[in-house]
Amino acid sequence: MASIDLDKVLDKAWADKPLPEILAAPVGALKGVSDRDGELLQEAFGVKTVADLAELKYVRWAQALAALxxxx
Structure with missing residues (x-):
């Protein structure tokens, strides 16, 4: 299983939270994603949480293409 440095991918306020709480957090919990970015993701794709973003089919398609x- 791959490991990830949470300090590098999460805002400071979220880095010490348990994983289920992070997945349920708004996408703004991700470092570099503003509240406005989160609003736009929700408007465009219905993404409200980090888990929603991870499950977004367009994200999965882009990951598959990059893997290829x-x-x-």
Whole structure:
């Protein structure tokens, strides 16, 4: 299983929270994602939480394409 440095991907306020709380957090909990970005993601794709963003089909498609490119 891959590990991740939560301090690098989360705002300071979220770095010490348990994973279920992080997944239920607004996308603004991610470092570099503003509250306005979160509003736009919700308007465009219905994304409200970090978990919603992870499950967004467009994110999954982009990850799959990137994986195909790195496999060549």
């Amino acid at each position: 490119d790195s496999a060549k």
